[in-house]
Amino acid sequence: QKEVEQNSGPLSVPEGAIxxxxxxxxxxxxxxxxxxRQYSGKSPELIMSIYSNGDKEDGRFTxxxxxxxxxxxxxxxxxxxxxxxxxxxxxxxxxxQLTFGSGTQLTVLP
Amino acid sequence: xxVVSQHxxxxxxxxxxxxxxxCRSLDFxxxxxxxxxxxxxxxxxxxxTSNEGSKATYEQGVEKDKFxxxxxxxxxxxxxxxxxxxxxxxxxxxxASRGQVGTDTQYFGPGTRLTxx
Numbered sequence: 001q002k003e004v005e006q007n008s009g010p011l012s013v014p015e016g017a018i019x020x021x022x023x024x025x026x027x028x029x030x031x032x033x034x035x036x037r038q039y040s041g042k043s044p045e046l047i048m049s050i051y052s053n054g055d056k057e058d059g060r061f062t063x064x065x066x067x068x069x070x071x072x073x074x075x076x077x078x079x080x081x082x083x084x085x086x087x088x089x090x091x092x093x094x095x096x097q098l099t100f101g102s103g104t105q106l107t108v109l110p
Numbered sequence: 111x112x113v114v115s116q117h118x119x120x121x122x123x124x125x126x127x128x129x130x131x132x133c134r135s136l137d138f139x140x141x142x143x144x145x146x147x148x149x150x151x152x153x154x155x156x157x158x159t160s161n162e163g164s165k166a167t168y169e170q171g172v173e174k175d176k177f178x179x180x181x182x183x184x185x186x187x188x189x190x191x192x193x194x195x196x197x198x199x200x201x202x203x204x205x206a207s208r209g210q211v212g213t214d215t216q217y218f219g220p221g222t223r224l225t226x227x
Contacts, residue, residue: 031214032214032215034215034216036218041223042220042221043201043203043218043219043220043221044154044203044218045218046215046216046217046218049215088153088154092214097156097159098144098156098205098214098216099156100153100154101153102152102153103153
């Protein structure tokens with residue numbers, strides 16, 4: 001089992017819709033959870049960080065964490081074509097290293 | 111802010127030469143810097159973790175004699191790819207962390223695309 005798993009997609013949503021990205025992790029000792037956005041040919045850009053159970057909202061983005069289920073998600077409301085990118089879930093485990101999922105490719109259709 | 115720069119952004123070299131990549135945290139002191147490589151359509155793979163003033167910790171399978179890492183100050187780390195070969199061609203990305211307790215967010219540099227001919 002991979003340490004951090006994401007649906008590889010591609011995920012396509014129409015402009016204005018809600019995009020839902022999911023991630024599960026295997027290390028129960030994980031402390032910190034991050035969502036990064038990566039455009040093609042560019043390096044990852046931090047979107048959200050979340051450390052405790054529940055929801056965290058920042059503008060159009062909401063991260064949700066459920067440590068009991070070892071699940072973290074990212075919701076993007078009012079999706080825009082500029083949101084089209086690969087979204088990487090990353091988890092800091094008990095060894096304090098950042099482990100990335102394989103990424104979910106999101107396409108927002110105009 | 112938390113800005114990390116990398117230089118060069120792109121380099122093309124001949125097989126057998128060495129290439130040095132610099133990673134700088136511009137507006138904060140980075141207690142820890144990380145080096146990743148990324149192949150096309152793949153996720154980031156951690157190569158090594160470096161702390162200022164100490165030897166880097168390399169991930170399993172990463173040759174420390176081939177990928178030399180120096181973290182001379184709290185704002186600068188360098189990665190030198192020695193005797194580069196075509197299979198070393200990749201996108202190399204550094205990140206830096208303030209290392210504050212409870213928040214270990216990594217901020218990424220823009221990456222260096224290495225092509226070895």
